[in-house]
Amino acid sequence: MTVIRSAGIRGLRSVVAELGGDADDLARRSGLPPEALDSDDLLVSDVAMAVLLETAAAELACPDLALRVARRQEIAMLGPLALAIRSSPTLGEALECTSRYLFVHSDVMRLTVEPDPRGARGVVALRLDMTAEGSYPVQGTDLTMAFVHRAALDLVGGPYGLRSVELPYDPPAGLAPYEELYGAPVHPGQPVARLRVVAGFAATPTVSGDEDTRRIALALLQRRGAAALTSTTALVHATLAQSIGTTRLEIGAVARLLALHPRTLQRRLAAEGTTFATVLDDVRRETARRLLTTTDLPMARVASALGLAEQAALTRAARRWWGSTPTQVRRAG
Template sequence: MTVIRSAVLRGFRGLVAELGGDAEQLVERVGLPREALDVDEMMTPLASQVALLRLAVAELNCPDFALRLAGRKNIAMLGTMALALKACSTLSEALECAQRYLFMHSPGIRLSLETDPYGTPGVVALRNHVPPDDSRVHRSIEHGMGFLHRSITDLAGEHYGLVSVELPFQPLAPVAVFEEFFGAPVRVERPSAILRLSSRVLELPLRVQSDVHTRHLVEALLAQRLPPGETDLLAPRVRAVIQQLLGTAPTDVTAVARMLTISPRTLQRRLSNEKTSVTILLDEVRQTAARTYLTGSDMPLTQVANLLGLSEQSALTRCCKRWWGYTPSDMRTGALRNVVAPTAQQSGSQ
């Protein structure tokens, strides 16, 4: 049975009351406890949540109920994961983080960043993996897409470069209602549930203040809670270990394997199966941390190099040139941000 955190019901009680209904009666009719309306961490059946949205639409005669409910939420609904997302440097990093840890909100929800289905240059597709052929979940898809939009808005700003919204069904409410909510064209009866974004927005600095230390701590906590079994990817755990060791201890295969209590050979084999390695993950962690230190602080470059576990400042310079084609000093003057981070308004106009 697929479950989801009761945080998805945030705002439900107030919205139902405004529409003249009884929220407690509605949740009881679909088999949910009343307490689910007021706590976030209760794991409840996803099927019951789906049934609740359908019931609310019918009983309250409100065809856009799911969208209205999404509009009452913000990224804080994701709990611990929201802290990690807010501490990312760019939207691309935040989406990658969400893809890794969204299971904590619900194991049945998955996102993926893909090429644009229409092949439009400069556009990428953020796909919400849902069963589009099941009409019972349409209201749940509306709510999920609305909340996804709200979350990105919280991270990247109101004009974050949304090109269009794709829905795999015809909504009950007029399409104009959805276009007003999203601030972008909405296309219905499409193959998948997708937000199409300007690719440039992925490298925009998030509007919230990045805190690399908070992100490292929260991701380490989240990695420890990854579900066991065949679906358990090792790469997020390795990344979290590297983040803990970076700048304070060796980050080679042997050291990482020791922290994970597995053999170096097993570590290398499993990462190879996931198309990555300790070296690749170490480089990714360093790049993320370097961007934060260089664009968000004025600490000496020798200290930045030390925090990244690099032997000397010249090694930092070589890494920056390889990652972005700029020196650390260029980063400090904003040269890189001027190239890859155009204004949100420009991104949204494409």
């Protein structure tokens, strides 16, 4: 069994409710815990998620269900990956980042660029592979393809050079809802799922590229690579450790890096028995010891690197942390 983050079905509950269905019951019968409908970070079976989408579409007589769900999803649901993508300077670099780190969201999903299957000059294809077996569940593929398309529009603030869409099945809802969503011709019954785009799409600048933010986000993703999804506390700790000395260490800034609302971040930390202030204090203590024992930075510079207002604040913190002054810690180190 392969797994996927429950963020993939964000928006499904509201669509099912509008159609008169019971999302919790559908989730249970499909083998998913109902809480997956309201959480982004649960690891769930990709098969169960596909069954849920197909079952909901069939029982609610809504063959374009996945397209409706996709309209309610935003790139932020990808967590730190969303931050790395958004802060990439070009669409090509955003795609490269997505291809490298998409395992954070799903361990089998792949996005690759290949030559145009129709042989058109100046056109390439963005290919989606959904499962290890090479199969394409209709609703799951619809949801993923539509999400990728809408994310590209969001990243560049408008058209990104889409020429046509290829689907590996005959859409049960007909072509009209697809062509309305994509604004381009849709070709059913193809071997694989593809978005055909102009060859120069990769050079299209994004609207929010920021190299410093991208560096922090990529460091977070590299940390997650070893252990996949981890605790919120560990993610906040890693974010602060990467950010200290470069940006303001406020919960709002960290929440934005993790694509969370500050109150959501506070609740998750509380559920793990800690607070943002506690994690920040831990990071400052670790960083202070490193700077004091491995560098000759003046005390005022050390205090500034920790985000403290003055050297006296560093002295007070050192006495609380170690019962010693910063100078004593440096000498002992």
